[in-house]
Amino acid sequence: MKRNLLIGKYWDPEAVLEGLDKLTSQGVRIFDVFSPFPIHGIDPYLGSKRTRLTVAAFIYGCLGFLTAVTMMSLIYGVVWPMNIGGKPALAFPSFVPITFELTVLFAAHGMVITFFIVGSYWPGKRARLLDIRQTDDVFIIAIDKSKVSDEAAVKAVFEQTGAYDISETEYVK
């Protein structure tokens, strides 16, 4: 969808945090912040909920665990009980390693794939950048124009907190 954004560009992450602090205290809702690296302590200002990827990972793990246990138990318990070196057909101790590996395998890959889907990333996807340097050394606070009442105030905050460039732009996503 098309949006009109108010953006302030910074060169210092500290300043960005300061700006966000001010804006949110004025009840301005932050559309997004773009930064070359994760700025620690930024999440509260974005008002975004804690990600549930962790839960996903856990579920995938359980899935892997079950797959492993059922596969081996079925094969040796039901389909093909064998006398291997005098051990019982269902020698659970020796199932442990494979069970563990499959658990990890499922959890890791399941989670990462989910991440790409949620964040809608795929090889060859085009990136829309507000500033070509935003993956290098420029930090951008973006605010949805339609969601703010007093644009001047916002610009003022940008001003005070040392944004070196304040502008409005159309953003398609």
Added chain:
Amino acid sequence: MSHVRSPIRQKWVTNTETYGQITADVARPIEAKPNLLWLGVTAFSGLVMLMGFAMIGWTIWEGIGTWGLNKTVGWAFDITNFVFWVGIGHAGTLISAVLLLFRQEWRNSINRASEAMTIFAVVCAGIFPLLHMGRIWLGLWFLPFPNTRGSLWVNFNSPLLWDVFAISTYLSVSLVFWYLGMIPDFATIRDRFAMKGKMAISRIYGILSFGWEGSSRNWSRYEVISLILSGLATPLVLSVHTIVSMDFATSVIPGWHTTIFPPYFVAGAIFSGFGMVQTLMIVTRKVYKLENYITMDHMESIAKIVLATGSLVGLAYMTEFFTAWYSGSLWERYIFINRAFGPFGWSYWIMFSCNVITPQLFWFRKIRTSMVLTFIISIFVNIGMWFERFVIIVTSLHQDYLPSSWASYSPTYVEFGILIGSFGLFFFLFFLFAKFAPVVNMFEVKTLLKHPKKPEGLKTGSEPVTV
């Protein structure tokens, strides 16, 4: 996730004022034209790799008989190389995962390269379990897939099968972890090429970067999954070498049948891994002039880990002897005495001096901070750890139970060829990586830079762009 910043214990980035400088420094080799040095070493390692492939081809064509193995010593170079390379791999995961969990910020500048090392080492390792099979073309039979040969499945009791699962899981998970880490940096490279107007190259990196924009919402998810991945990778890395050690520990052969193996192998793996990290880092930081990011402090902390794990390994060696003596079993006692003083005693002493004695030099700061000495020692560590596996495998086998079957073992040129070839493969891959990917994790290093200066050339009123 964390609202708490870990207190900065040490300054891990030196003489650097702006974020842009970091980007510039790291991206330089990628943007620059390949120089002769790089071409030379890459070509050379490429040739060595091809020679190795030739030997592998010969083995598959003619049969395992082209190696020096016999009815008594059924494994030697093949599995030695396998365990050696897997071991190397471990340091990478350890640095990226375990140190992340422990908030060791100094990992940030070396994790990228060491993860790459992990991948390439595991690739090398992967060759051998396949190659050592008498009928490699049936490798698929290692997988438990429903088949038309009646009800026919794999042996879930066999450590070799555990290996299959462990190694494949390990390789794929490390690969994902590594690539995930590179996405933001690929994005950075993409944009730099875009700035320079080199759209074609920019596009290539664009594809690699999955269209990363650096939106904070994704950053936070990104950090969460990195953390969970490290959480998974840590037990994984331990499990992998534990399972590898079980190839031996679960057998009945004196010298293999040892409960101490899992911890001992893991320690050894970390030890050898860090040895290799030293070797690589010393070269990389010098050639790419990255001394500001891979600082002397980094090299020192690595040396300290080598020292620690080296001592652990030494302890393990001695424990083995104690256990053998304490067991009261003549077979056990004999095999260990034979290990140190028998026909293959020389290999034992190479192992011992390289792994236990040389690392002790790292007690001295002077040596830790001398890159030349560190480099030499790291080479010794690599040699020593290769021999550790050789000693465990060959000395235990060549004189086991029935003296009538005792035999000796001497490798053939084919085995040497394959060993050297695997190094060729490893370095060839590493050089490619070092040229086309950021060897230092830019965005993580940037987090270490406090109070940056204002960068030059900040343009105002620039329009949004799509790359």
Added chain:
Amino acid sequence: MSQPTYWRGLDELKQTPEFLEEAKNEFPTSMPLEDMLTDKADEALGTTASRRDFMKVMGFGITAATLAACAEGPVKKAIPYVNKPDDVVPGVANWYASTTPAGVPVLVKTREGRPIKLEGNPDSSHTGGGLDAAGQAILLDLYDQDRGRKPSKGDAFVDWSDLDSAMIPAFQQIAASGGAVRVLSRTISSPSAKAAIAAFLAPFGENGSHVTYEAVSASAISQAHEADFGVKAFPSYRFDKAKVIASFSCDFLGSWVSPVEFLHQWASRRNPDGAWMSRHYQVESVLSNTGANADLRFTVKPSQEGLALLNLYNKVARLLGQPSLRGVTEFNVAANGLDKLATELVAAKGESLVVCGTNDVVLQRVVNGINSMLGNYGTTVDLANPSMLHQADDVALATLVDELKGGKIAALVLLEANPVYDTAYGAAIAQALPTVGLSVSISLKADETSKFCTYYVPSSHFLESWGDAQQNAYTYSLVQPAIYPIFKTRQAEETLLRWAGVQGSYRDYVMAYWQSNLYGEGLGFGKFWEETLRKGIFTKEAAVAAPLTFNAEALQTATGRLNTAGSDLELAFYQKVGIRDGRQANNPWLQELPDPVSRVVWDDYVSVPYTLAEEEGLKDGDVVEVKAGESSFSLPVIVQPGQANGVIAVALGYGRTDAGRVAKKVGGVNVYPFMPASGNAVTSNVSMSKTGGEYELARVQTYSLLYDENIGKRFAKSWGKEYEFDRSHEIVKETVLGYYQSEDANNPYHKSLKKYEDKKAHLVTLWESHFEDPETSQYLHWAMAIDLNKCTGCGACVVSCNAENNVPVVGKKEVLTRREMHWMRIDRYYSGDPTNPDTVDTVFQPMLCQHCDNAPCETVCPVLATIHSTEGLNQMAYNRCVGTRYCANNCPYKVRRFNWFNYTNGSEFTDINPSQSEVGRLVLNPDVTVRFRGVMEKCSFCVQRLQDKKLRAKLKDQTSFAKPDPNDRGFTACQQSCPTGAIVFGDRNDPKSEINKIWFDPASKENERKYHVIEEVKTLSSIAYLTKVRNRTAEEAEAQAAAIAGYKTEIFGVDMSGGHGEAVHTEAH
């Protein structure tokens, strides 16, 4: 080459209408398939089918199979029969009774017309159903690609018809002109063959004669008996009747005259729990296979043997109050052994036996003297029923050589004789032969002698021939073909008869002979013949021994020569158990059969006694030049413990130049030219010098020690006794009869039993067994017991296994890298003090897959290529194997074998591995897969045979619960061929079986002797070993233990006395 044979077979098939005629009424309509599967098949066949026709059909069948086999790779396509012979059921073996040239009655197993296995005939009282290594391997000579295929004159081939039409007049002409004709042959035990030769020689009157020789001659024995008793014959020895055996360098268990017979007799008295156990003394210079199994062994130089015998004679005479020989130099073996021996011989008067393997008339006469003094004639030495298996006559040979030199011979016919190679006269004969007007060499293959003959005439293998054999005065057996001649050959007897103008087949000739000479009264001859043909054996009444008188005075005059001191270095010649006299040198199975004592394959060498080697600083593989008289030769050295000091030994049968491709690969030196006229050693001016050269000898067992002595040396000194790391008692258990029979609970044997019991109590396992209580179990559980007391290490089982299981031959280079493929090996360990040859003990331990119920190999195979069967077999699925070799690494017994290369067509194995030659691969057993490279293989307990037995049992009883005959002697190939019956095999859950008693019955003494190798690993092996019990007294045991302790104390530099009480094994090289 198979092409002409093929058409020939087909032609005959076409050309004989009467065959088709017979074939019609041959169909036994009343014969259901089951009968075919049972022994009835042979019976029916014997009574209905005419063998000649059968042979014709076989001819077609075999050539078809030959063609099929000519495809690359072992038999890949099967060509269906055009007319299926009635008595051939594809996939079901036919058995025919026959007899090997060595006179051992055998059963020939044929599959679709191919003989694929020889097995001793269990009905034979003579051999008891065993067969030795050489006998097993003779099957492969049938498929030898270097066999003669056509008659030839010089280099030109001759057609049979032309040959006959040339020879018949030639001989008539000689007969007319009164020229001398000689037939030279090796021992011919066949009466009808002798008749045929006689018939051939008849026209020449007294100008014709038949000379018999042997490469390794014992002619002195018959000569001595002629001199002493006027009977020129080779007596039958009865080792089963002898309580005390005194063998003077006589390798009767290994290579001497009739090993299978002697092994059978000897072993029947080696049971420590039997009524009595024979006491076996061996006095010899070289450590022979027999000496290795003796209870007490003394070493003498060859030159001292005479003295030893003379002194023994006198001691015996003295004890018996008879006149002793005068002027005998005093001599005794170590520890006054001769006195002990004499006393025991006398104590066992009439039940003792003295034999001497040295070909020296005077020695043999002394032996005769001793035996007759002891009254052994008629009991253990049977001169009334002489043996027919050794008829060499050195005198006749010598005369023949003189005649040849003198150009007195008009025609010489050699029957399977190769005197140029295997006699001391070789050079002379080679020189003289071209001067002989007509010389014909009739033999299986053109050899060193044929080169010098006018004609070479190929003869047929015994498996392609008719005939008979006579083991001794009253035991006969028949030879019948099991296959149509593979090449254009004709059996020697038939050839001779043709030339003598006798027409008709040799089969008819043999039948006629038997009808007139052997067939007594009763059921008509036809029945008698078929019956005998089926059983293969025929026995008459034995003659009663007439009393003999021995003339000591006559001996007195002869013995002067024996009082010689000999020299410091003497050169002894001996036969190896496999290669023997070199006749079978082209046989890869035998070349790759490790020598029981030295464990060397594919090589010829000088064995040098331990002490001498120490002095000269010689080690294995050093090349030395040995000078004997004028000539000399160079060979690598093997350091041999237990060999008399001052004696070096070289094996006969090597250095063959014209035996074929395999023999060529071996090389070595032909030492026959050095053989003296009397005796088997050169006793004067022998010298040995290091050439500085080195040579790699292929040994399948590089370490003959039970632990590394060097490490022992280093640690025992400082850390005490146990750091000699002697684990021998975990592997080999042995004791002596003195301990074994005594009740004293404190003697080492009973103490070790106690220890063993305590130990077993501590062996626990996590899992509960997969096998139910044997009492209730519905399943079979195969198990094997090997009696170390009976195993002589002769290697028969090894070759038998190779034949049964298509084990590839891999050649010297591979053995050097320790990649021999044998599924069954015989480990040899020494004990005693190597510096004192008299104290060196040897023990043999057959080692094969132990079929562990807790098999370490099964657990580790990633693809489940090896798993456990419900019958306790450790199965190996070749198709599934991916070749990780993990199983082999994890096998504590190291019995698994890996296919390193593709032996069936790898270029380096051509000429060596039978399965690569188009004829050779006919020997392959169709029931056993030929393994591809990259696959692990190992002993399967001959699972194909076990299945066969089970099926037969089920067919017999018509129930699926039927169990095979519990005491069948032929379950596994090794068990079947073991001449001493050391291997017991069977279903251990079957209370009727012998193995069940050994396994479970605490009352049985076997159960007491039972143990498993490295039992502490808790593999639950299905193979039990029975403790070896040497027939020694407690004192002798203590003396031995002391000797060992002394030696160790010396080398370890710390007091090693005590030890395990059991004989403590120690390094010996």
